[in-house]
Amino acid sequence: QVQLKESGPGLVQPSQTLSLTCTVSGFSLTSYNVHWVRQPPGKGLEWMGRMRYNGDTSYNSALKSRLSISRDTSKNQVFLKMNSLQTDDTGTYYCTRDAYWGQGTLVTVSS
Amino acid sequence: DTVLTQSPALAVSPGERVSISCRASEGVNSYMHWYQQKPGQQPKLLIYKASNLASGVPARFSGSGSGTDFTLTIDPVEADDTATYFCQQSWNDPRTFGGGTKLELK
Numbered sequence: 001q002v003q004l005k006e007s008g009p010g011l012v013q014p015s016q017t018l019s020l021t022c023t024v025s026g027f028s029l030t031s032y033n034v035h036w037v038r039q040p041p042g043k044g045l046e047w048m049g050r051m052r053y054n055g056d057t058s059y060n061s062a063l064k065s066r067l068s069i070s071r072d073t074s075k076n077q078v079f080l081k082m083n084s085l086q087t088d089d090t091g092t093y094y095c096t097r098d099a100y101w102g103q104g105t106l107v108t109v110s111s
Numbered sequence: 112d113t114v115l116t117q118s119p120a121l122a123v124s125p126g127e128r129v130s131i132s133c134r135a136s137e138g139v140n141s142y143m144h145w146y147q148q149k150p151g152q153q154p155k156l157l158i159y160k161a162s163n164l165a166s167g168v169p170a171r172f173s174g175s176g177s178g179t180d181f182t183l184t185i186d187p188v189e190a191d192d193t194a195t196y197f198c199q200q201s202w203n204d205p206r207t208f209g210g211g212t213k214l215e216l217k
Contacts (some may be wrong), residue, residue: 035206037208044197044208044209044210044211045146045154045197045199045208045211046208047199047205047206047207047208049205050206058204058205059205060205061112061205094153094154096154098144098156098159099156099159099165099166101153101154101155102153103153104153
């Protein structure tokens, strides 16, 4: 069945870089788009960007200067890297294939 | 960016019908989707492309609308429907979400 699972550090220091991995199973990254969405505690959802099935990427313009999404199709993994983290980047980060979502990973930005 | 506006909260009694609205700042064709999110859980897709029921979702949930005005209807509401409901558009880049409507049961 289709599954997505996020992994990465739970704590990141301010000004540092966040690196997250989304490991997928049950489908091919060369057939479906995978998106990253984040949610600050107690707040709404923000679309961050996507890795298209053909390897192209799209980013939220508000994050574009800090964000990079890549993939390794041989490992069924999609990667998110975002630099210059600040406290308002704290939240739960999800990878999703529209109807299918990972459980999310909580990232706290704090010294 | 396409701004999606939802009312922040609604309170209804079990057994009633409730409609949750989502208004887009520009047309999104029929590319509006609805998600349910309960505390501590990831969002769950309820309706895709305005009116299509996602797999496994009870028929109590329905969606309607096109262009800029969309509605999620739950009829009848059950206690388990207590959650926050988000609309999302995928017609214009970047994809955007509404601020969410928190549904409480009386």
